[in-house]
Amino acid sequence: MYAYSDFDESFVRNRVRQFRDQVERRIDGRLSEDEFKPLRLMNGLYLQLHAYMLRVAIPYGTLDARQMRQLATISERWDRGYGHFTTRQNIQFNWPKLRDVPDMLDALADVGMHAIQTSGNCVRNVTSDHFAGAAADEIADPRPYAELLRQWSSDHPEFQYLPRKFKIAITGATADRAVTRAHDIGLRVVARDGAVGFEVSVGGGLGRTPMIGRVIRDFLPEADLVPYVEAVLGVYNQLGRRDNKYKARIKIAVHEMGLDTIRDLVEARFAETRSEFPGAEAALAEIRAAFRAPDFRAGGTAIPSGSPAFRAWTDTNLAPHRREDHAIVTVSLKTPGQQPGDASADQMRAIADLAETYGYDEIRISHRQNVILPHVRKDDLPAVFEALAAAGLAAANAGLISDIIACPGMDYCALATARSIPVAQEIAVLFETLDLAHEVGPLRLNVSGCINACGHHHVADIGILGLERAGVETYQITLGGDPTERIAIGERTGPGFAADEIVGAVERIVTAYLELRDSADETFAEAYRRLGLAPFQKALYSEESRENAA
Amino acid sequence: MKRRFHPSVVTANDLFEGHPVWRTADGRWSATIREAEVLRDPETAEARLAAAASDAARVVGPYLAEVATAPEGPAPLHFREVFRVRGPAHASDRLDHLPGE
Amino acid sequence: MSDRVLITDAGFGPVDPAERYLDFADLEAAPGALRVDLGPETDPATLTPHLAQIQTIRIAFPAVSDGRGFTLARTLRRMGFAGRLRAAGQLIPEQYPMARACGFDEVEIDAARAQRQPEADWRAAAGRQGYLARLRRPAA
Ligand code: SF4
Secondary structure, three states: OOOOOHHHHHHHHHHHHHHHHHHHHHHHOOOOHHHHHHHHHHOOEEEOOOOEEEEEEOHHHEEOHHHHHHHHHHHHHHOOOEEEEOOOOEEEEOOOOHHHHHHHHHHHHOOOOOOOOOOOOOEOOOEEOOOOOOEOOEOOOOHHHHHHHHHHHOOOOOOOOOOOOEOEEEEOEOOOOOOHHHOOEEEEEEEEOOEEEEEEEEOOEOOOOOEOOEEEEEEEEHHHHHHHHHHHHHHHHHHOOOOOHHHOOHHHHHHHHOHHHHHHHHHHHHHHHHHHOOOHHHHHHHHHHHOOOOOOOOOOOOOOOOOHHHHHHHHHHEEEEOOOOEEEEEEOOOOOOOOOOEEEHHHHHHHHHHHHHHOOOOEEEOOOOOEEEEEEEHHHHHHHHHHHHHOOOOOOOOOOOOOOEEOOHHHOOOOOOOOOHHHHHHHHHHHHHOOOHHHHOOOOEEEEOOOOOOOOHHHOOEEEEEEEEOOEEEEEEEEOOEOOOOOEOOEEOOOOEEOOOHHHHHHHHHHHHHHHOOOOOOOHHHHHHHHOOHHHHHHHHHHHHHHHHO | OOOOOOOEEEEEEEOOOOOEEEEOOOOOEEOOHHHOOOEOOHHHHHHHHHHHHOOOOOEEEEEEEEEEOOOOOOEEOOHHHHHHHHOOOOHHHOOOOOOOO | OOOOEEEEOOEEEEOOOOOOOEEHHHOOOOOOOOEEEEOOOOOHHHHHHHOOOOOEEEEEEOOOOOOHHHHHHHHHHHOOOOOEEEEEEOOOOOHHHHHHHOOOOEEEEOHHHHHHOOHHHHHHHOOOOOOHHHHHOOOO
16 A cells, blocks of 8 residues: 655645644634634535534545544544545545644544545645556556546645646546546546556536536547646636636536536647656656555455355445455445434444454445455455444445445534435334345435435435425435446426425335336446436326325 | 515524534524524524624634524424524434334 | 735835736737736636746735635646736735746736835745645656
8 A cells, every 4th residue: 555755744744734823823813714714625624504614534535443543533532433435535524623624634644534625615635546456447547647636636736726626537447437527637548558547527517507528538548647637727727717616526527518618728838848848747656656555365265154144245246356265245334214324433443353363454435435455365254244243343245225425414514515424324123123124235325415416306206306395405416426437417307395204205115116117136327328217207106296286 | 576484583603612502682693593583584484694794703614594582482494494493313312203113 | 106016926016106907808909018917817828829928927916815816827838928017906814825836927906005015025925835835846
């Protein structure tokens, strides 16, 4: 795994020292709140409904046992003993106090972590495939590129005050598990004539105006990555709108000016930036050496037999590893009834122990808000399952309807228009009670508490968006969204549902799917592609319209 | 043209702790909305908000929030404000707010 | 009457009150100007015919959150502008090293800001170097 160099270490320490000073300057008035706010955001510190919130980067979703333990310690020492993993592979602490934050950042720096650029109008934490380095379908490990981009973007003097936030995602596999086309820049590793490069898309994003990124370069040689991204950012910083924050993302520039215009501007700029990074190649080589695969221990290629509970778990929570004798384990943070994506300090430690004992000291965070043990020997699966069960982490529901993405919503978030956590909890508990989740099979259900769409509702089979209408919560449903390489934005079904109706509405959709699918093998997504929106609309609204008519 | 004025209080977040606070009649910041000064006309409301804005060394982002008034003191009207008063359904009491539980 | 402060690597200094800047919009009418004011929205290509004789370009920063000037400065340097580049307006000490790294020589602020954010704050922020210098260093 990538370990901090002396340079990283001094950079991050410096940054903490600087933030400590900024906090003092805010308190004594040398910095106004307007001046302090972008600075605290660049260091991951938000002010939410009830408290500050510190968002810590887990770069490209990778961490080790020592780091996970430190997160547990931080949560106990300065927060309330738990953390919330997000769709952007970050962890959020919900209760820090302003004056404690520099100490928390120092504690993070002790284990090579930071909160730099997890917020604010700058290049955000680069996200990546949570199966990186382990997946059977991988062309190249995307993490060295992600780390290179992290270094390039950290404190980049030109791009700290962009029109709006800027998100980059990268995948190195054929399956897109990083939702790359929903990012300002999406990078897909591709091989051409034996050379590795990237397909580059721009202008993707969810939020108020969901857009799928468009391919601006179908093959960018590996060596051109940094100067090309620098050129895109330069064009964006100059042209992105600053008069309206809802129109400030690069997707709007692409939409208003046209992809070809943007491409020409980027290429013209790239012609100049191309020669400006002679050190990037050496940096990449250095980084790559740090991402060597572990020394795998050989073992059996079959999954050991076990109890029905163990079998149910291996059915859902394993993914193919590039070695036959290993598996990728998804540790579900979605036990029905819990707050999606939350882990207690004890659970973090239990995961750290497992990673150390059975997982070559590697842990990943997925954008579905679960924890991944990327390399587990199949022979060790029973022991891993036992330990997870003891820690309350053995929910056998990865990829099922109860594996819900939910943003913090009105329970924490200052921007929320409705609650999302209780909706997710209730749906998960319902399908658990009905014992239907396995019968329904793979189904992505995502909930956002406002139009900003942090819960990725647009790219879910069933998306739920919480809004406020006339002072009460109302929930809109979208169907048929897809986060993968066949990315699609969900279609709205029609009028929204009240808080006490939304769970029943989801149940009607699922019941309709079970009736309509042509076999148990046809997933919800496949059935939706075959049938379209209409039969589900009927299931959702016909009963209601009858009631209304009565 | 202007919307009718509704009784309001000045609220903000505490600079150091981050939690919601409400401005009292004697210019303190209280952690309970019940102690807040109820502002009954727009002129007073604007004046108190301006006073609050100059209190940047204590609080962040003061604004006016509409309230219902009762003998026990003001209570939030808008449901976002209700949540600010009530706090989140926290991990330790995860299920207790679920309808039907 | 110069109550504005000029910040360079040497610290605080006065702004020369005699300096006059021509608004970029008037440049066509008075093509020989030595000092020009640019708004952050300026398309740098329109300066091409004038770059050789301009001595100082002052780029406005209308708000702390508006970083267009950084890219504008970098672009002008890439175009070969070798004169003085000044960032003027709403900048905070943290932005001094950014401005320098983007090709600015100096920063101009008003007296009120200089009082609230004294020289020591600007000195403390100056000279920070991020990763970029490493990625830009020549290959070994
Ligand atoms: S989607 Fe809205 S409510 Fe949810 S976390 Fe994002 S901003 Fe907050």
